[in-house]
Amino acid sequence: MEAEHQVPAAPGAASAPRVQPAAATHGGDPLEGHISKTVDQSLSDLRIHAVQMGGLVIDQVGSAVQALTERDVRLAELVLSREPVVNDYETRLDRDSLTFIALQQPVANDLRAARAIARVGLELERVGDESKKIARFAARAGALGQNDPVVAVARYLRHMATLSSAMLRGAVRALDESDPALARDVLAMDREIDQEFATALRQLMSFVMQDHQFLGATIDTVFALKGLERIGDHAKNVAEQVLYMVEGEAPRKKASAGGA
Amino acid sequence: MQGEIRAQGSDTPSLSIVMEDRKTTRANPAKAAAEKLNFWYGSNQALKNINLVIPEHQVTALIGPSGCGKSTFLRCFNRMHDLQADTKYEGAITLRPDNVNLVGPETDPIEVRMRIGMVFQKPNPFPKSVFENVAYGLRLRGINNKTELAERVEKALRGAAIWDEVKDRLNDSALALSGGQMQRVCISRALATEPEILLFDEPTSALDPIATAKIEELITELRQRVTVLIVTHNMQQAARVSDFTAFMYLGELVEVDATSKIFTNPAKKATEDYITGRYG
Numbered sequence: 041m042e043a044e045h046q047v048p049a050a051p052g053a054a055s056a057p058r059v060q061p062a063a064a065t066h067g068g069d070p071l072e073g074h075i076s077k078t079v080d081q082s083l084s085d086l087r088i089h090a091v092q093m094g095g096l097v098i099d100q101v102g103s104a105v106q107a108l109t110e111r112d113v114r115l116a117e118l119v120l121s122r123e124p125v126v127n128d129y130e131t132r133l134d135r136d137s138l139t140f141i142a143l144q145q146p147v148a149n150d151l152r153a154a155r156a157i158a159r160v161g162l163e164l165e166r167v168g169d170e171s172k173k174i175a176r177f178a179a180r181a182g183a184l185g186q187n188d189p190v191v192a193v194a195r196y197l198r199h200m201a202t203l204s205s206a207m208l209r210g211a212v213r214a215l216d217e218s219d220p221a222l223a224r225d226v227l228a229m230d231r232e233i234d235q236e237f238a239t240a241l242r243q244l245m246s247f248v249m250q251d252h253q254f255l256g257a258t259i260d261t262v263f264a265l266k267g268l269e270r271i272g273d274h275a276k277n278v279a280e281q282v283l284y285m286v287e288g289e290a291p292r293k294k295a296s297a298g299g300a
Numbered sequence: 301m302q303g304e305i306r307a308q309g310s311d312t313p314s315l316s317i318v319m320e321d322r323k324t325t326r327a328n329p330a331k332a333a334a335e336k337l338n339f340w341y342g343s344n345q346a347l348k349n350i351n352l353v354i355p356e357h358q359v360t361a362l363i364g365p366s367g368c369g370k371s372t373f374l375r376c377f378n379r380m381h382d383l384q385a386d387t388k389y390e391g392a393i394t395l396r397p398d399n400v401n402l403v404g405p406e407t408d409p410i411e412v413r414m415r416i417g418m419v420f421q422k423p424n425p426f427p428k429s430v431f432e433n434v435a436y437g438l439r440l441r442g443i444n445n446k447t448e449l450a451e452r453v454e455k456a457l458r459g460a461a462i463w464d465e466v467k468d469r470l471n472d473s474a475l476a477l478s479g480g481q482m483q484r485v486c487i488s489r490a491l492a493t494e495p496e497i498l499l500f501d502e503p504t505s506a507l508d509p510i511a512t513a514k515i516e517e518l519i520t521e522l523r524q525r526v527t528v529l530i531v532t533h534n535m536q537q538a539a540r541v542s543d544f545t546a547f548m549y550l551g552e553l554v555e556v557d558a559t560s561k562i563f564t565n566p567a568k569k570a571t572e573d574y575i576t577g578r579y580g
Contacts, residue, residue: 073578145536147563148572288565 070149070218070286082140083150086133086157087215090164093129094212094278097164098205100126100171101271105201108178108264109194119175126168133161149285156285160215163274163281167208170267170274177260189258192247193265196240200268203233207275214282226279227291233272240265325543325558329396331356331497331527332377336391337403339372339381346372348551349391354497356396359519359528361542361559363535365579369551370531374499377402377529378416379409395496414441417490417526421502423482425474425489430457430466433474433485437493456492459525460484461518480511487518491526498522500530504537516541535575539563547571 071083100119107116137158140146146154181190190197207229214222241262248258284290332354339347346369354360362370372381379402381387389403395415402412425433434453443449453470457463462484466477474485483503490498500519504512519541522528532538538545539559546556547570555568566572573579 073573075577075579079577147535147539147575148566150576151564 071153074150076144079144079146079150082136082144083153086136086140086154089129089133089136090157090160091212091216093126093133093161093164094208094215096122096129097126097167097171098208098212100168100175101201101205101208101268104171104174104178105197105264105268108174108181108190109197111178111181113179116175116178119171120179123168123172126165130161130165130168134158137161149288152285152288156281157215159281160278163277167271167274170271174264174267177264181257181260189244189247189254189261190264193240193243193261196236196243197261197264197268200233200236200240200265200272203229203236204268204271204275207233207272208278211275211278211282214279215285218282218286220283220286223279223282223286227276230272230276233269237265237269325358325560327353327544328355328358330354332393332395332402334373334376334391334393337373337376337393338390339369339376340388340390341372341384342386346551347376350553352546352553352556354527354529355544356527357523357525358543359523359530359541360544360546361538362529362531362546362548363533363538363575364548364554365574366533368548370548371501372551373548374501374529374531377497377499378413378418379403379407380418382409414493415495416497416499417493417495418499418501419483419487419490419503422506423479423486425477425482425485427473427475429471430474430477430485431470434488434492437489441493452492453488456488457485459491459522460488461514461521462488478511480507480514483507483511483515484518487515487522491522495526498526498528500528500532502531502533505533512537535563547574549574 071087072080074080100122103115104119106112107119137154140154141151144150207226210222210226210229213219214226244258244261244265248255280290330353334350334352334354337347337350338345348369350373352360362373364370375381376389376393381389392404393402394400395402400407400412402416426436428436431453434456435449438449438452443452454463454467457466462481465481466472466485469476474482477485483506487498487503503519504515507515516537519528519530523543530538530542542559544556545559545562547554547562547566547568549570555562555566555571557567561567562571563575566575
């Protein structure tokens with residue numbers, strides 16, 4: 041077996057794996073209570089890995105934004121160096137859920153859990169990608185100047201990072217505890233992050249109108265803001281997968297005309 | 301608790317309804333319907349108030365733990381319990397279109413068995429040739445014309461996807477065939493008399509995976525000609541071959557729905573616990 045990934049302690053992240061009760065009683069967690077302990081164990085492992093991955097990417101988001109707003113190149117490099125670990129988690133979740141389906145032939149809530157967890161892995165991997173892009177921007181930008189677009193919207197960057205991390209944390213906790221109420225809270229938070237994004241864009245527009253000198257950096261800053269907004273969407277998708285896993289129905293998407 | 305398969309209504313079509321429809325299997329009109337069916341072995345009530353519609357030309361699977369009454373329910377359809385003393389039916393199994401009550405005391409069990417065929421767990425061919433096994437039911441019905449017999453035997457053997465394997469061995473003993481072949485000869489025997497409903501009681505539990513796959517494929521094809529009711533312990537089999545799945549527990553019908561629904565998102569917790577292996 042391969043070595044366990046070293047997961048850095050993520051502040052506030054729901055990374056503490058649940059302790060599997062010695063004798064899982066039926067009626068408790070929806071993923072437990074099988075006659076076959078192998079099934080219990082496989083599902084528990086899948087979920088623990090997804091939750092650990094969640095802890096890692098939450099930290100990636102916070103660190104990338106901190107690296108950008110504080111121009112901390114070393115922190116940006118740390119984020120970049122951990123990106124392959126995030127990808128490994130995703131590969132592993134994908135492989136393990138497929139193996140579980142092939143060997144145990146799960147149905148109903150077990151099948152939904154295996155599929156949902158694989159998709160959560162995919163969403164979290166994309167959060168990792170967004171963090172990586174923000175960290176790259178942080179690593180290549182020079183020292184903060186007086187009229188820097190990042191400075192102009194630093195408050196929004198930080199706030200959006202806080203919001204998107206809170207959404208991710210809620211979604212990962214909802215997965216860890218199979219809690220649909222927590223997942224619904226996450227869905228409700230997405231609106232706020234979208235509004236912050238719109239406000240920050242307006243701010244940047246007036247900034248670039250005053251000074252064209254930082255046009256390139258402004259575009260990068262827009263991408264960073266957009267990345268944070270996308271992270272909120274990924275967190276929302278994770279929450280939807282949890283709802284699908286627990287309740288069997290994903291919340292309805294908007295009609296195709298609306299897009300998402 | 302009871303369940304019931306209902307044919308879908310024809311509401312005004314809208315985008316959302318069309319999309320809903322794609323997710324579930326539509327129920328055909330009923331071929332048979334159990335209504336408030338109770339059954340006793342002596343003082344032991346084995347079936348409790350079963351209400352279930354069997355849609356025509358579709359496969360309905362009965363699943364549930366041992367002793368839940370699924371085989372008992374299946375056997376009511378061709379009055380197998382009449383062979384045993386001290387049994388009692390109450391309620392009705394109505395066969396459409398003529399609305400005969402299959403379990404009514406006024407109904408002749410021989411008449412019932414003419415219309416409803418059965419295939420058992422262990423292949424049980426008669427100790428006769430392949431041809432005579434299949435021709436047996438036809439002869440009982442007074443068909444003795446050689447040409448007609450030969451035609452109908454071939455049709456039945458083709459219908460059970462075994463003609464090519466036995467066409468040169470029609471006069472060999474059926475007992476010389478492999479288990480999977482014997483089972484398909486038994487299906488041919490049941491098909492020869494052109495029944496309206498075919499009952500399968502664990503038809504593949506004594507067969508290897510290849511023979512099982514052939515029987516499953518056959519069941520899938522058979523629905524074009526007959527209505528199929530199958531009891532199986534193998535839940536993956538129920539998932540593979542059936543259009544509707546009924547879950548029974550302790551003599552009651554707990555839930556029935558489209559198979560795709562039962563195996564992805566069953567409505568009742570008891571069903572989910574059983575199919576995911578959480579019953580202690």
